[in-house]
Amino acid sequence: MMIRDEIPNLIEGEPVPPLSGEWLDKLCPADGTLLCRLARSGAGDVDAAVQAARTAQPAWAERTPVERGDIVRELALLLRERRDEAAEIVAAETGKPLELALGEADAAVEMGLFVAGEGRRSYGRTTTASMKHRTVLTMRQPLGVAGLIMSFNTPLPNIAWKAFPAIFCGNAAVVKPSEEVPVSALFFAELALEAGVPAGVLNVVQGLGAEAGAALVEHEEVDLVSFTGSAATGRWINERAARRLAKVCLELGGKNALVVCDDADLENAVRWALASAFSNAGQRCAAASRIVVFEDVYDVFRDLLVNGASDLQPEPVISDAALERMLEAIDRAVAGGARRLIGGERLAGPGFHLAPTILENVSPQDEISRTELFGPVTLLYRVGSLDDAIALVNDSPYGLTGAVHTASLHRAMRFAEKTEAGVIVVNGGTHGSEPHMGFGGVKDSGTGWREAGIEALDVYSDWKIVNLIADPALT
Numbered sequence: 001m002m003i004r005d006e007i008p009n010l011i012e013g014e015p016v017p018p019l020s021g022e023w024l025d026k027l028c029p030a031d032g033t034l035l036c037r038l039a040r041s042g043a044g045d046v047d048a049a050v051q052a053a054r055t056a057q058p059a060w061a062e063r064t065p066v067e068r069g070d071i072v073r074e075l076a077l078l079l080r081e082r083r084d085e086a087a088e089i090v091a092a093e094t095g096k097p098l099e100l101a102l103g104e105a106d107a108a109v110e111m112g113l114f115v116a117g118e119g120r121r122s123y124g125r126t127t128t129a130s131m132k133h134r135t136v137l138t139m140r141q142p143l144g145v146a147g148l149i150m151s152f153n154t155p156l157p158n159i160a161w162k163a164f165p166a167i168f169c170g171n172a173a174v175v176k177p178s179e180e181v182p183v184s185a186l187f188f189a190e191l192a193l194e195a196g197v198p199a200g201v202l203n204v205v206q207g208l209g210a211e212a213g214a215a216l217v218e219h220e221e222v223d224l225v226s227f228t229g230s231a232a233t234g235r236w237i238n239e240r241a242a243r244r245l246a247k248v249c250l251e252l253g254g255k256n257a258l259v260v261c262d263d264a265d266l267e268n269a270v271r272w273a274l275a276s277a278f279s280n281a282g283q284r285c286a287a288a289s290r291i292v293v294f295e296d297v298y299d300v301f302r303d304l305l306v307n308g309a310s311d312l313q314p315e316p317v318i319s320d321a322a323l324e325r326m327l328e329a330i331d332r333a334v335a336g337g338a339r340r341l342i343g344g345e346r347l348a349g350p351g352f353h354l355a356p357t358i359l360e361n362v363s364p365q366d367e368i369s370r371t372e373l374f375g376p377v378t379l380l381y382r383v384g385s386l387d388d389a390i391a392l393v394n395d396s397p398y399g400l401t402g403a404v405h406t407a408s409l410h411r412a413m414r415f416a417e418k419t420e421a422g423v424i425v426v427n428g429g430t431h432g433s434e435p436h437m438g439f440g441g442v443k444d445s446g447t448g449w450r451e452a453g454i455e456a457l458d459v460y461s462d463w464k465i466v467n468l469i470a471d472p473a474l475t
């Protein structure tokens, strides 16, 4: 796999250097060496990409949904063919194990195949009318130009979750990937060209959030901003885009809880808690960063969890700055009375590694309980009952996912009903959504939209109600 030294923008199907002439360094999280340099784009580059999208969109929208679905399928199949290369890029950009990156490439492919199927489905509704001879039906309309801005954590699914439905619905798009994963976004957009997506329908502008990202949010001709990232950035985007009444879809952070009841299969609970808290170095919006355990099994569970964490092979976090932020948050928590059970330190050697970290003796009101660290850090809490657990879980600004481990159907259903979250898992991890399942959260985790699933089509299209009056003379 060859990664170019300079990663440009992709506008109207062509690689384009930034107008600023400046390039940003992208380091490998695994060892801190320079991987490549990416275009430092600004408002002028964004404008060129938006104009390209605006120009390409009408002809693209003229194609039938079946044709667009066929092209989306071609792209998914090409990605499947090139999955090894795609995964190698992601492994280099993020430092995650190749195995994990391959799984993510496959998930991106599945999303493409799922969306492609909508070409021959995409059901609407017909309904009744008060007037005779009148038929009422619905049809989906593209929005125009979609600005797609995303996080670094799972680069291929992140772009796939947005780009496939956005273009399938007949929009043209400008992608602003995270500055930490420029290569995979360019790779995806170049594959799209190869698959038959017309030039200008899927453009990529590289650069920093505050520069390229903000310019995309502020651009008058961007009809939809679909964003995956932190709540702080999402809040800013929502405020700015609201000024011109643009549609905004926000998929934000989480402080997801995994609850272990006293009737749980503890080995299973430990296995899922470890995977949920520490896979991808905890850089998942759905990571289990809070683990809530019934008093009666707390000590046994804690020992098993700490033991399990000590056997894990640490994965790097995305950047030195991110690692420093996590270490500072841990230090503040410890200074405030938290007990460090394992981890909490930077690992010696090259790269940006934080040992899997477990803290206890924290209150739900503490800063560390309420802020997302987006790293391999989880907190343990003791509770006396399921209702106490649910109250603690809900005492959070976030509401993305939640899991409960129990043998009781009643407890499982009560947790599912009462927990403020968009996704609930019983006897599994806090993550695990698939391309056909709508994903999203409540409270600071999102604004009510769902990505993936057919719900994603509602983000990237508008419904139109069509009234057909068969014979006006008869009414």
Ligand code: NAD
Binding pocket: 149, 150, 151, 152, 153, 176, 177, 178, 179, 207, 208, 209, 210, 212, 213, 214, 215, 217, 228, 229, 230, 231, 233, 234, 236, 237, 251, 252, 253, 254, 284, 285, 286, 372, 374, 440, 445
């Ligand atoms: P971030 O908010 O810092 O950045 C996300 C993206 O927004 C990046 O591309 C960044 O360049 C851009 N950006 C930053 N400031 C901007 C601005 N002012 N205007 C426009 N764009 C701007 O988040 P991150 O650190 O990349 O990602 C981690 C966050 O993403 C976590 O909160 C995580 O939970 C969340 N996330 C959510 C989901 C989900 O589906 N809900 C999935 C993955 C990650």
